[in-house]
Amino acid sequence: xxxxxxxxxxxxxxIENFKSQIDKFxxxxxxxxxxxxxxxxxxxxxxxxxLISALKKSRINEGDIKLIIPESNAEITQIFNITRLNxxxxxxxxxxxxx
Amino acid sequence: xxxxxxxxxxxxxxxxxxxxxxxxxxxxxxxxxxxNDLNQSFDIIKNESIDLIISEAKYSSERRTESEDLLKFINxxxxxxxxxxxxxxxxxNLIKHSLKNGATSFFIEPFDIDDLISEINKIKPIRVNFDxxxxxxxxxxxxxxxxxxxxxxxxxxxxxxxxxxxxxLHPEKTDAVNSIMLAANExxxxxxxxxxxxxxxxxxxxxxxxxxxxxxxxxxDEGNGFDxxxxxxxxxxxxxxxxxxxxxxxxxxxxxEINFYLGGSRVELIKNFK
Numbered sequence: 117x118x119x120x121x122x123x124x125x126x127x128x129x130x131i132e133n134f135k136s137q138i139d140k141f142x143x144x145x146x147x148x149x150x151x152x153x154x155x156x157x158x159x160x161x162x163x164x165x166x167l168i169s170a171l172k173k174s175r176i177n178e179g180d181i182k183l184i185i186p187e188s189n190a191e192i193t194q195i196f197n198i199t200r201l202n203x204x205x206x207x208x209x210x211x212x213x214x215x
Numbered sequence: 216x217x218x219x220x221x222x223x224x225x226x227x228x229x230x231x232x233x234x235x236x237x238x239x240x241x242x243x244x245x246x247x248x249x250x251n252d253l254n255q256s257f258d259i260i261k262n263e264s265i266d267l268i269i270s271e272a273k274y275s276s277e278r279r280t281e282s283e284d285l286l287k288f289i290n291x292x293x294x295x296x297x298x299x300x301x302x303x304x305x306x307x308n309l310i311k312h313s314l315k316n317g318a319t320s321f322f323i324e325p326f327d328i329d330d331l332i333s334e335i336n337k338i339k340p341i342r343v344n345f346d347x348x349x350x351x352x353x354x355x356x357x358x359x360x361x362x363x364x365x366x367x368x369x370x371x372x373x374x375x376x377x378x379x380x381x382x383x384l385h386p387e388k389t390d391a392v393n394s395i396m397l398a399a400n401e402x403x404x405x406x407x408x409x410x411x412x413x414x415x416x417x418x419x420x421x422x423x424x425x426x427x428x429x430x431x432x433x434x435x436d437e438g439n440g441f442d443x444x445x446x447x448x449x450x451x452x453x454x455x456x457x458x459x460x461x462x463x464x465x466x467x468x469x470x471x472e473i474n475f476y477l478g479g480s481r482v483e484l485i486k487n488f489k
Contacts, residue, residue: 125393125396127371127374127396127397127400128370128371128374128396128399128400129287129290129316129368129371132315157393158393158396158397160397160400160401160462160465161400161401161459161460161461161462161464161465162400162404162459162462164458164461164465165458165459165461166458168456168457168458169458171456172456191393194468195465195468198450198464198465198468199449199450199461199464199465200450200455201455203455204455204456
């Protein structure tokens with residue numbers, strides 16, 4: 117599985133790092149990937165922007181981006197609910213659900 | 216920056232480079248400090264008043280260099296010490312990364328020391344107005360204010376700085392730190408990009424008032440404001456796939472109040488605590 121496990125909140129200087137992890141898969145023509153938000157509790161609007169443009173790129177190439185957001189992660193869950201991005205991404209509760 | 220009397224840190228373990236630079240620094244009545252690794256660099260920066268850093272871009276892992284970590288440390292702690300990067304060879308990504316993280320300039324070995332010195336002479340050392348950054352008001356509230364140039368690399372540092380001060384008064388409110396970091400990333404960044412149109416000579420003023428039951432932050436830019444009453448709804452199906460336009464929307468989620476003044480070039484955020 118092409119998995120990106122986020123270790124640090126996606127804000128300011130970490131956004132570039134987040135983007136380069138996604139771009140690395142794209143450069144290897146891997147358009148299906150899973151991004152794990154379990155360990156973080158904040159993503160800013162620029163980070164969401166990176167995620168949306170990656171989703172568009174992957175779907176054009178017949179891939180998809182799936183997200184792992186445990187229900188217990190209230191902060192990230194709320195960010196996706198309030199922006200309604202929970203309606204455009206497939207979201208899983210844990211890694212084993214994605215298999 | 217005139218070298219005379221300045222404290223200069225050389226972060227490198229290349230003995231040839233160190234000898235070359237220290238000799239020249241001493242000749243110019245400046246004081247050289249040398250650090251072999253990142254931890255030594257951090258110690259020297261914390262304990263000495265360093266005016267300039269000359270750092271070798273040495274890889275500490277596959278993706279990161281020590282000079283990059285050094286730049287992040289400096290940005291994060293709001294130190295604004297100019298950093299000149301020395302590269303062993305021309306590597307465009309490394310140069311791009313260094314400059315993005317706030318490096319002042321870079322040199323590729325072998326370089327002429329006179330070119331380095333003339334570059335150092337051009338450096339204007341202070342990028343931030345440090346006066347009265349933090350004020351303690353009647354023992355239970357803190358006011359912090361800072362004026363920065365319109366440079367996106369400073370945004371994280373301001374957020375981090377305000378968070379650290381916030382923790383002094385509210386060590387138990389760990390969740391509010393996210394609100395502050397987010398506000399910095401959305402509102403200050405908007406002021407830089409949309410307000411001041413990335414014009415580095417224009418300033419953004421940030422004032423935070425931290426009280427026992429309330430947090431207030433005011434961000435003012437030099438732009439012409441924006442139509443804050445007609446912001447498109449980013450959750451509308453017509454905009455949901457747009458990769459921008461969620462900043463203010465997201466900030467509203469973290470604050471009790473968001474108010475616009477001066478046509479939108481001043482934004483006030485308020486968060487109340489129980």
